[in-house]
Amino acid sequence: xxKSLTNLTIKDIAKLSGVSKSTVSRVINHDxxxxxxxxxxxxxxxxxYQFTPSKSARAMRGYGNKVIGIIVTRLxxxxxxxxxxxxxxxxxxxxxxxxxxxxxxxxPKVEEHLRMLKEKQADGVVVFAFTGLExxxxxxxxxxxxxxxxxxxxxxxxxxxxxxxVNKALTYLYQKEKHKKIGxxxxxxxxxxxxELRYQAYTDFCHTHKIKPNAVLGKLSFYSGYxxxxxxxxxxxxxxxxxxxxxxxxxxxxxxxxxxNNIVVISIGNSDxxxxxxxxxxIVDLGFDKAGTYAANELLQTLQSEVKAKIITxxxxxxx
Amino acid sequence: xxKSLTNLTIKDIAKLSGVSKSTVSRVINHDxxxxxxxxxxxxxxxxxYQFTPSKSARAMRGYGNKVIGIIVTRLxxxxxxxxxxxxxxxxxxxxxxxxxxxxxxxxPKVEEHLRMLKEKQADGVVVFAFTGLExxxxxxxxxxxxxxxxxxxxxxxxxxxxxxxVNKALTYLYQKEKHKKIGxxxxxxxxxxxxELRYQAYTDFCHTHKIKPNAVLGKLSFYSGYxxxxxxxxxxxxxxxxxxxxxxxxxxxxxxxxxxNNIVVISIGNSDxxxxxxxxxxIVDLGFDKAGTYAANELLQTLQSEVKAKIITxxxxxxx
DNA sequence: TTGTAAGCGTTATCAG
DNA sequence: CTGATAACGCTTACAA
Numbered sequence: 001x002x003k004s005l006t007n008l009t010i011k012d013i014a015k016l017s018g019v020s021k022s023t024v025s026r027v028i029n030h031d032x033x034x035x036x037x038x039x040x041x042x043x044x045x046x047x048x049y050q051f052t053p054s055k056s057a058r059a060m061r062g063y064g065n066k067v068i069g070i071i072v073t074r075l076x077x078x079x080x081x082x083x084x085x086x087x088x089x090x091x092x093x094x095x096x097x098x099x100x101x102x103x104x105x106x107x108p109k110v111e112e113h114l115r116m117l118k119e120k121q122a123d124g125v126v127v128f129a130f131t132g133l134e135x136x137x138x139x140x141x142x143x144x145x146x147x148x149x150x151x152x153x154x155x156x157x158x159x160x161x162x163x164x165x166v167n168k169a170l171t172y173l174y175q176k177e178k179h180k181k182i183g184x185x186x187x188x189x190x191x192x193x194x195x196e197l198r199y200q201a202y203t204d205f206c207h208t209h210k211i212k213p214n215a216v217l218g219k220l221s222f223y224s225g226y227x228x229x230x231x232x233x234x235x236x237x238x239x240x241x242x243x244x245x246x247x248x249x250x251x252x253x254x255x256x257x258x259x260x261n262n263i264v265v266i267s268i269g270n271s272d273x274x275x276x277x278x279x280x281x282x283i284v285d286l287g288f289d290k291a292g293t294y295a296a297n298e299l300l301q302t303l304q305s306e307v308k309a310k311i312i313t314x315x316x317x318x319x320x
Numbered sequence: 321x322x323k324s325l326t327n328l329t330i331k332d333i334a335k336l337s338g339v340s341k342s343t344v345s346r347v348i349n350h351d352x353x354x355x356x357x358x359x360x361x362x363x364x365x366x367x368x369y370q371f372t373p374s375k376s377a378r379a380m381r382g383y384g385n386k387v388i389g390i391i392v393t394r395l396x397x398x399x400x401x402x403x404x405x406x407x408x409x410x411x412x413x414x415x416x417x418x419x420x421x422x423x424x425x426x427x428p429k430v431e432e433h434l435r436m437l438k439e440k441q442a443d444g445v446v447v448f449a450f451t452g453l454e455x456x457x458x459x460x461x462x463x464x465x466x467x468x469x470x471x472x473x474x475x476x477x478x479x480x481x482x483x484x485x486v487n488k489a490l491t492y493l494y495q496k497e498k499h500k501k502i503g504x505x506x507x508x509x510x511x512x513x514x515x516e517l518r519y520q521a522y523t524d525f526c527h528t529h530k531i532k533p534n535a536v537l538g539k540l541s542f543y544s545g546y547x548x549x550x551x552x553x554x555x556x557x558x559x560x561x562x563x564x565x566x567x568x569x570x571x572x573x574x575x576x577x578x579x580x581n582n583i584v585v586i587s588i589g590n591s592d593x594x595x596x597x598x599x600x601x602x603i604v605d606l607g608f609d610k611a612g613t614y615a616a617n618e619l620l621q622t623l624q625s626e627v628k629a630k631i632i633t634x635x636x637x638x639x640x
Numbered sequence: 641t642t643g644t645a646a647g648c649g650t651t652a653t654c655a656g
Numbered sequence: 657c658t659g660a661t662a663a664c665g666c667t668t669a670c671a672a
Contacts, residue, residue, distance in 0.1 A: 057648095341660095
C-alpha cells in the first residue's frame with residue numbers, strides 16, 4: 001500500500017510482475033507473441049491493481065484519441081435530435097467519441113466551437129447548418145466534415161429534400177384529393193432551405209398548375225403557425241401545407257379551437273407528437289434519422305480515404 | 321512547403337523561428353518571462369503555420385484532457401434535455417469536454433458506457449437514473465459522479481421534488497379552488513419516483529383530507545394519458561392531476577376531443593409545448609434546468625475537493 | 641519469447 | 657531571459 005492507489009504505470013506493473021515494460025505493453029495490446037504463462041502473470045497483476053493504461057500517453061503514440069464534434073443548433077430541436085440519435089451508435093461502433101455542442105444559431109459560436117475542436121484535435125465534425133453560417137468558417141475542416149441541411153459547394157453535405165417534399169405534399173392534395181385551394185404557411189425567406197426553398201416550391205407548383213397561391217410566412221415556431229392561421233384562412237382554402245411540424249402544431253391548435261374540421265392539414269417533418277395529437281394531419285417524412293445515418297457514414301468514409309465531397313439528398317416520403 | 325501541412329510540433333516552430341523548444345513552449349503557455357520581441361517572432365510563425373500544440377502530449381504532462389460523461393436515458397427526453405442544456409455551458413466554462421451518451425433505460429448499457437468512460441479516463445460522470453439502475457453499478461465512480469432523479473445513498477444526487485410537487489398541485493386545487501373530486505393519472509409503481517412516489521403523495525393527501533382517491537396508473541407516454549382518461553372520468557372528477565407533461569398532453573387531447581371543458585388539468589413537469597397547446601393547464605415546474613445547474617456545479621466541486629456526498633432536492637414551484 | 645533503448649510532443653528544472 | 661536536458665507513460669524496432 002505504499003503507492004497511491006491511482007495512476008499505476010506500465011513500469012509499475014512491469015516491476016510488480018517481474019517483466020519489462022515492453023512485455024506489459026505487449027500484453028495490453030494483445031500481441032500474440034507473448035508466452036501464455038507470462039501473459040497470465042501480467043494479466044493477474046493488471047487485474048489485481050485495476051490498472052488502465054494512460055489514454056493520453058497512448059494517444060501520443062498514435063493510438064488515436066478519436067473525437068468527432070457534432071455541432072447542433074439546439075439540443076432540443078426535434079429534427080436534429082433524431083439525426084443525432086441515429087449517428088451516435090455509428091460513431092461509437094467505430095471507436096469515436098462524439099462530443100455534442102450547441103450553436104444556438106450563432107455563427108460566431110460555431111466558430112468558437114470549431115476552434116475548440118481544433119485545439120482538441122478532433123478528427124472530424126458534423127455541422128448542422130443554418131442561415132447565416134457561411135461555408136468559409138469551415139475552411140479548415142473541409143475534408144473532415146459533413147454539413148447537414150445546406151448544400152455548401154466543395155463540402156460533403158446531407159440535404160433534405162425540401163422541394164421534393166413540398167411537391168409530394170402538393171401533388172397528393174392536387175391530384176389525389178383534387179384540392180384546388182391550397183394554402184401554405186411557411187417561414188420567412190431569410191431562411192434559405194426551410195424558408196425560401198419550400199416557399200419557392202409552393203409558388204412554382206401553383207404557377208405550373210394555375211392555382212392561385214395563398215401563402216403566409218413567419219417564424220419557425222408553433223406560435224407562428226397559430227398566429228398565421230387566421231390570414232391563410234381568409235382565402236378559405238380546403239387544404240393547407242405547413243413548412244414544418246411546429247407550424248402544423250400551431251395551425252392545428254387554431255383549427256381545433258375554432259372548431260374547423262373540414263380542412264386538410266399536411267406537414268413536412270415527422271414528429272411523433274404531431275402524429276399523436278392531430279392524427280388526421282398528413283405527413284411528409286423528411287427522413288431525419290436517415291440523414292443522421294448518412295452523415296455519420298459519410299464522415300467516416302471521408303476520414304478514412306480522402307473521398308471527394310459529394311452532396312446527398314435524403315429522399316422524402318409521404319406517410320400514410 | 322516540404323513538410324506536410326498538418327502536425328507541426330514545437331520543435332519545428334522552434335527551428336523555424338530560430339529559438340529553442342523551451343522558448344516556444346513558454347510562449348504557448350504565456351510565460352511572462354519571455355522577451356516581447358521573441359514572443360512576437362514566435363507568435364508570428366505560430367500564426368503563419370496555424371500551429372496548435374498536441375493535445376495528447378500536453379495531456380500527458382498533466383494539462384488534463386478533462387472529460388465529463390453525461391449519461392442520459394434518451395436524448396429526446398424533454399426533461400433531461402433541459403437539464404443537459406443548462407449544464408453544458410458550465411462544463412465548457414471549466415474546460416471540460418462533456419460527452420453525452422444514451423442509456424435507453426438499460427442498465428447494461430449504462431455499465432457499458434461507464435466502462436468506456438473509465439477506459440477513456442473521464443474525470444466525472446453525470447447519470448440520469450431510472451428504475452432498474454442499481455447504485456452498485458456506479459461503485460467505481462462514487463466520488464466523481466452526480467446522479468440525477470434518484471437518491472442513491474452515499475452518492476451526490478440531484479432529486480426532483482416529487483412529493484412536494486404533487487402536494488402543491490393538490491393543495492392548490494383543494495384549498496384555493498375548493499375541488500373535492502380530484503383524479504390522478506400516473507405511472508405504474510415500478511417506476512420509483514415518477515411512479516410510486518408521486519402516486520403515494522396523491523393517496524396520502526387524499527387520506528389526510530378525506531378525499532376519495534381516484535387514480536389510474538399507466539406508462540410514461542402521451543398514449544397512456546389518452547387511454548387512461550376515460551377511466552378517471554368515470555368517477556366524474558372536477559380536476560385531474562397528471563404525473564407528467566406527456567400524460568397531460570394525452571389527457572388534454574382526450575378532453576378536447578370529447579369537448580369536455582369543465583375539468584381543471586394540472587401537470588407536473590413544465591414543457592413549452594404543453595403550455596402552448598393547452599394554455600389552461602396549470603403547471604407545477606419541477607425545475608429541470610435548475611437541476612442541470614446544480615448537477616454540474618456539484619460535480620465540479622466534488623472533483624476539486626473530495627466533498628462528502630449530499631442529496632439536493634430541486635424545489636418545485638407552481639406556475640401561473 | 642523477451643528485454644533494451646529510442647522515440648512521440650510536451651513541460652519542468654536547472655544552468656548559463 | 658533563454659537553452660539544454662530530463663522527465664511523462666507508452667509503443668516499437670532491434671537485439672538477444
